[in-house]
Amino acid sequence: NAGVTQTPKFQVLKTGQSMTLQCAQDMNHEYMSWYRQDPGMGLRLIHYSVGAGITDQGEVPNGYNVSRSTTEDFPLRLLSAAPSQTSVYFCASSLTSGSHEQFFGPGTRLTVL
Amino acid sequence: QQPVQSPQAVILREGEDAVINCSSSKALYSVHWYRQKHGEAPVFLMILLKGGEQKGHDKISASFNEKKQQSSLYLTASQLSYSGTYFCGTEVRNTDKLIFGTGTRLQVFP
Numbered sequence: 001n002a003g004v005t006q007t008p009k010f011q012v013l014k015t016g017q018s019m020t021l022q023c024a025q026d027m028n029h030e031y032m033s034w035y036r037q038d039p040g041m042g043l044r045l046i047h048y049s050v051g052a053g054i055t056d057q058g059e060v061p062n063g064y065n066v067s068r069s070t071t072e073d074f075p076l077r078l079l080s081a082a083p084s085q086t087s088v089y090f091c092a093s094s095l096t097s098g099s100h101e102q103f104f105g106p107g108t109r110l111t112v113l
Numbered sequence: 114q115q116p117v118q119s120p121q122a123v124i125l126r127e128g129e130d131a132v133i134n135c136s137s138s139k140a141l142y143s144v145h146w147y148r149q150k151h152g153e154a155p156v157f158l159m160i161l162l163k164g165g166e167q168k169g170h171d172k173i174s175a176s177f178n179e180k181k182q183q184s185s186l187y188l189t190a191s192q193l194s195y196s197g198t199y200f201c202g203t204e205v206r207n208t209d210k211l212i213f214g215t216g217t218r219l220q221v222f223p
Contacts, residue, residue: 033211042115042200042215043155050209058210059114090154098204098211099143099162104154 001026004105006091012111013081021076021108023091029103031094032074033058034066036087037107043090049074050097081112114139116203118214125191125221133186133217135201144177144184145202145211148195155200158186188219196221 007022025032033048035058045058049068063085065077074093078085089108094100116137123131135144143162147155159170161177161184173195177184188195198216205212 031209035213040215043202043213044115045210045212048210056209059212097209098145098202099160101157101160102145102147102155102202102211103157106154 004103006105006108010109017081023074025093029093030096033092034076035090038087083112086112116214118217122218131188135184137182137203140206141203142206143204147200148197150197191221
């Protein structure tokens with residue numbers, strides 16, 4: 001099993017550009033989530049999904065969209081990137097809900113100029 | 114809504130003990146603990162699900178006081194490999210959200 005994979009590993013964007021961060025898991029996990037990590041702020045929940053077709057907002061959802069058309073994939077879209085979105089983004093998955101061990105992907109380091 | 118972790122940073126010598134605390138203002142269903150090394154993803158340590166539950170993992174253990182909405186992580190006889198940032202994650206009752214604290218940076222020196 002590859003576990004949780006994220007692409008790209010690094011990305012530089014200009015203000016106003018759009019892009020999609022990819023996240024995939026091959027463990028047949030129902031629960032997937034996106035976090036951003038900034039110095040001194042810990043991990044902040046952006047969006048999460050409890051299964052295919054179901055998504056919900058986390059603590060800091062503004063500026064981000066998600067969809068969950070399959071169990072395996074949970075892409076995160078930035079519609080119009082802003083410098084405030086410069087961060088490290090982690091995708092995580094678990095068997096069901098937040099009550100199970102979260103498996104984290106390796107992260108995507110995003111810089112918005 | 115983020116749980117509060119204390120202390121923010123700990124410096125230890127090998128063999129010393131440490132306690133990291135996690136406190137939430139919300140009623141909790143579970144508490145998670147993770148460790149993150151610099152430049153890497155967080156790695157799971159343990160989950161506590163029941164009030165008063167305690168768990169152990171080698172020389173790392175944790176407790177969860179459901180009534181006080183608090184959890185503590187105990188590191189005994191610390192090793193160099195314990196260095197990293199420790200995060201507690203709290204699952205608030207009646208939600209599916211796992212919310213993390215701001216982290217506690219632990220450094221162990223020889």
